[in-house]
Amino acid sequence: MAEKITPRAENFSEWYQDVVLQAKLADYSPVKGCMVIRPNGYALWENIQKELDQRIKKTGAKNAYFPLLIPESFLKKEAQHVEGFAPQCAVVTYAGGKELEEKYVVRPTSETIINSMFAKWIQSYRDLPLLINQWCNVMRWEMKTKLFLRTTEFLWQEGHTCHTSLEEAENKTRQMLEVYKNFAEEILAMPVWMGLKSESEKFAGALRTYSIESMMQDKKALQAGTSHNLASNFAKAFDTMFLDQDGKQKHVYQTSWGVSTRLIGGLIMTHSDDKGFVAPPRLAETHIVIVPILAQAQMKDKILEKATELSKTILERNEIKSLPYNIKINIDADETKQPGWKFHEYELLGVPIRLELGPKDLEKNQVVLARRDLDKKEFISLDILPQTIANHLVSMQKDLFEKAKKFRDQNTFQTYSYTEFKQTIETKGGFCLTAWCKDPVCENKIKEETKATIRVLPLDSIFQEIPEKEKCIVCQTKKPAIRVLVARSY
Numbered sequence: 139m140a141e142k143i144t145p146r147a148e149n150f151s152e153w154y155q156d157v158v159l160q161a162k163l164a165d166y167s168p169v170k171g172c173m174v175i176r177p178n179g180y181a182l183w184e185n186i187q188k189e190l191d192q193r194i195k196k197t198g199a200k201n202a203y204f205p206l207l208i209p210e211s212f213l214k215k216e217a218q219h220v221e222g223f224a225p226q227c228a229v230v231t232y233a234g235g236k237e238l239e240e241k242y243v244v245r246p247t248s249e250t251i252i253n254s255m256f257a258k259w260i261q262s263y264r265d266l267p268l269l270i271n272q273w274c275n276v277m278r279w280e281m282k283t284k285l286f287l288r289t290t291e292f293l294w295q296e297g298h299t300c301h302t303s304l305e306e307a308e309n310k311t312r313q314m315l316e317v318y319k320n321f322a323e324e325i326l327a328m329p330v331w332m333g334l335k336s337e338s339e340k341f342a343g344a345l346r347t348y349s350i351e352s353m354m355q356d357k358k359a360l361q362a363g364t365s366h367n368l369a370s371n372f373a374k375a376f377d378t379m380f381l382d383q384d385g386k387q388k389h390v391y392q393t394s395w396g397v398s399t400r401l402i403g404g405l406i407m408t409h410s411d412d413k414g415f416v417a418p419p420r421l422a423e424t425h426i427v428i429v430p431i432l433a434q435a436q437m438k439d440k441i442l443e444k445a446t447e448l449s450k451t452i453l454e455r456n457e458i459k460s461l462p463y464n465i466k467i468n469i470d471a472d473e474t475k476q477p478g479w480k481f482h483e484y485e486l487l488g489v490p491i492r493l494e495l496g497p498k499d500l501e502k503n504q505v506v507l508a509r510r511d512l513d514k515k516e517f518i519s520l521d522i523l524p525q526t527i528a529n530h531l532v533s534m535q536k537d538l539f540e541k542a543k544k545f546r547d548q549n550t551f552q553t554y555s556y557t558e559f560k561q562t563i564e565t566k567g568g569f570c571l572t573a574w575c576k577d578p579v580c581e582n583k584i585k586e587e588t589k590a591t592i593r594v595l596p597l598d599s600i601f602q603e604i605p606e607k608e609k610c611i612v613c614q615t616k617k618p619a620i621r622v623l624v625a626r627s628y
């Protein structure tokens with residue numbers, strides 16, 4: 139029997155850690171702040187990569203790879219960038235048995251080193267747009283870490299693009315934000331809000347930062363992806379220029395955008411439960427586990443044979459083949475473990491569908507089917523099994539999304555005064571929609587007094603209508619206000 143998982147209601151943070159460790163998604167490593175992603179977790183990352191890589195390539199970007207080490211002088215070229223990242227940088231000062239003349243920073247992000255190459259590669263407007271993506275690891279020294287959500291080293295993709303105009307760069311920034319939104323909602327079944335970050339929360343060196351924000355089951359927000367309009371800030375620092383059609387040399391306009399292994403943490407905190415991990419079918423590594431009930435010795439061979447045949451038939455059927463992902467089936471014929479133990483184990487691991495096949499089922503031409511996110515078992519005739527499985531996989535993906543969306547919407551509140559806002563954040567948690575005057579003083583007050591932050595200035599139109607009389611909740615002055623999404627976050 140596996141160790142007990144702390145219930146969510148008792149301690150959400152311990153529950154999270156229990157799920158990650160017991161479902162063998164990741165483990166602590168001998169290097170402080172760094173995690174080991176175990177095969178179960180890495181399979182999720184591979185599926186994220188596979189799906190997202192296609193979507194990124196559809197926008198025209200191509201993959202490339204740049205060095206892990208960045209000359210320290212590069213980082214210093216863009217003033218805001220170095221100010222934002224320097225405190226988190228790990229620096230290599232000694233190598234090959236001696237002190238290095240130039241120190242190297244282990245990349246916290248690659249805008250600088252990529253720009254040094256862009257400056258070489260771009261000559262004229264004909265070279266633009268230049269659209270590059272990199273799958274890699276980055277390092278940001280963290281004081282307080284949490285598996286997947288915040289680790290010193292993490293895996294991500296970072297896209298970097300160059301354009302001839304600010305408008306084109308802005309369009310690309312928004313396009314990639316949409317790619318992330320669709321990916322999060324369709325594949326991770328994770329509903330998100332898209333929005334613009336406030337000045338104080340934007341990426342160091344960007345003109346504008348957009349993000350997608352999702353609500354976890356403890357009602358805190360998770361920033362799940364970011365897309366930055368860098369304008370010409372890095373281009374100016376690195377002289378990344380092009381000869382325009384009018385014969386003039388101009389700086390390029392750039393964007394960068396990324397999502398990381400943090401998505402796996404978000405996935406866990408969105409869908410998993412007190413029994414363990416729940417994988418949306420589109421991301422699951424194994425979709426179906428068949429557990430043959432082998433207690434009766436004389437029936438054993440027949441049951442195993444049927445299980446193998448079932449697995450084959452399921453995979454061959456068109457209903458299954460026409461799903462937008464490849465189905466993997468595992469037959470667990472291990473006789474050293476009891477069926478009951480296995481049921482718990484596969485619930486813990488988050489396999490979407492479990493089929494039980496015993497002597498009685500064989501007699502009746504049926505299996506017992508249990509879907510991971512539903513609390514019931516049903517008997518299914520083998521004649522309609524493939525179709526039933528296909529239907530369940532499709533509806534499970536949809537139901538997980540709908541459930542998370544309903545939870546988010548039920549925990550999103552409109553607040554009109556600072557008192558009401560503070561009370562809501564303290565007693566209910568969740569997302570608050572409030573008016574803000576854009577003054578950093580008011581933003582800081584919220585942050586200091588409630589530990590909540592302005593997550594985004596939402597892009598969705600339903601948030602933009604703001605009645606005349608609605609004022610900034612903090613200062614209550616007549617300054618024109620906008621509506622923002624405020625929450626405590628990871």
Ligand SMILES: [Zn+2]
Nearest residue numbers: 575580610613
């Ligand atoms: Zn104000």
